[in-house]
Amino acid sequence: MEKTGKLKMYTLNQAKDKHLGEIGTEKRDSFEYELKMEILGEMIKQARKERHLTQSELSKLIGVQKSQISRIERNAKNVTLETILRVFRALKAKVNFNVELLDGEINIA
Numbered sequence: 001m002e003k004t005g006k007l008k009m010y011t012l013n014q015a016k017d018k019h020l021g022e023i024g025t026e027k028r029d030s031f032e033y034e035l036k037m038e039i040l041g042e043m044i045k046q047a048r049k050e051r052h053l054t055q056s057e058l059s060k061l062i063g064v065q066k067s068q069i070s071r072i073e074r075n076a077k078n079v080t081l082e083t084i085l086r087v088f089r090a091l092k093a094k095v096n097f098n099v100e101l102l103d104g105e106i107n108i109a
Helices: 012-020 026-050 055-062 066-074 081-090
Strands: 002-004 007-009 099-102 105-108
Touching: 012 026, 026 066, 026 081, 055 066, 055 081, 066 081
Parallel strands: none
Antiparallel strands: 002 007, 099 105
């Protein structure tokens, strides 16, 4: 934390620590997970638009309803990994996973 005049300045991580808890706490982990799923959905939406596809066209390519593509783009948390991989294959996108073992847990970044 840095003071400038009468205002206190915080880094993003300091603000998250203060308001959500430190990394490893349930509330913070839940927030980070939700954020990653929203970012994943936005990546899918951006890739779809770059390929000049509508949600309907993408849904037909992978065999799901248009409404499922819409839900995935809003937040990918309730989607199977298989469906996400099918979406990226249909979008001709390369997918990489980084797996780290931390304190006996597996995290996928």
